[in-house]
Amino acid sequence: MLSVNLAGVTLKNPVMTASGTYGFGREYNEFYDLGELGAINVKGLTLQPRLGNVPPRIAETPLGILNSVGLQNPGVDKFIEEEIPFLRQFDTKIIANISGSTMEDYLAITQKMDSADVDLLELNISCPNVKAGGMAFGTCPATVESLVSAVRKETKKPLIVKLSPNVTDITEIARAAEAGGADILSLINTLLGMRIDIRTRRPILHNNMGGMSGPAVFPIAVRMVYQVSRAVNLPIIGMGGISTWRDAVEMMMAGANAIAVGTALFRDPMAPIQVRDGIEEFCREQGVSNVSEIVGTVRPY
């Protein structure tokens, strides 16, 4: 009833974790068998280890958070050596989220991951492009198409391209990723935000700005998934503020073939399990034999 197919990869259910909110799964394994999830998406990986940005790196907002973690991770080699064998103990799919600050970085990390034992690669294109003065790769359609097509040539693994919402028209970027050879799109990454401490007149985040996530961004994510699903012919992983099974069903009706739970995990590590159980119950109640039947079924006016 819950199994879904994403570009030839079968997930036992459409629920996965959002990159950067689940580490490498170790902490959550204390709560439940990680094999309960359709897939686990790991913390964003870079070629070299990164300590991330200077703290404070998290700021609370009503119904969400801002983060400027800055891709803290042990580097791709350590991930391959230590984390993949851990994750492989569980009956779930592994998604490796990869980042770079130059085209060469992206190509090198893709080559490494192509021979690693992961099921799907997710290209995070929200990273600042150091050669283009720090503008994010994912904000310019031509850059997205050339990055995706260059990465595409380096791997036979199914390629997810993760879209940034910090653009005027996300469908242009989605089409560019499709033209470059993406197999799947995922969205949304975080929305750029800022908070200020009014006593010190200093930004709360040491990085000044950060990415907004959590329930407050949910309607924006639903809108973008809806628009993108009508603009391209690719499966979509929908995320951004999902905290209940109702949110997940809504996101799927907007056009997502699978969904990811991120910030909600910080309040409730069991959130993805409850989301999965609720989707199953809803399908039963609605007489749906496979969850894919609800994808894109919103009836717009």
Ligand SMILES: Cc1cc2nc3c(=O)[nH]c(=O)nc-3n(C[C@H](O)[C@H](O)[C@H](O)COP(=O)(O)O)c2cc1C
């Ligand atoms: C603390 C934190 C770290 C994140 N790190 C990454 C990352 O490394 N790579 C990435 O593609 N997205 C990263 N994200 C974005 C999430 O994967 C997700 O796209 C976003 O938070 C929206 O979903 P949510 O509202 O359910 O958290 C991060 C989000 C948070 C809150």
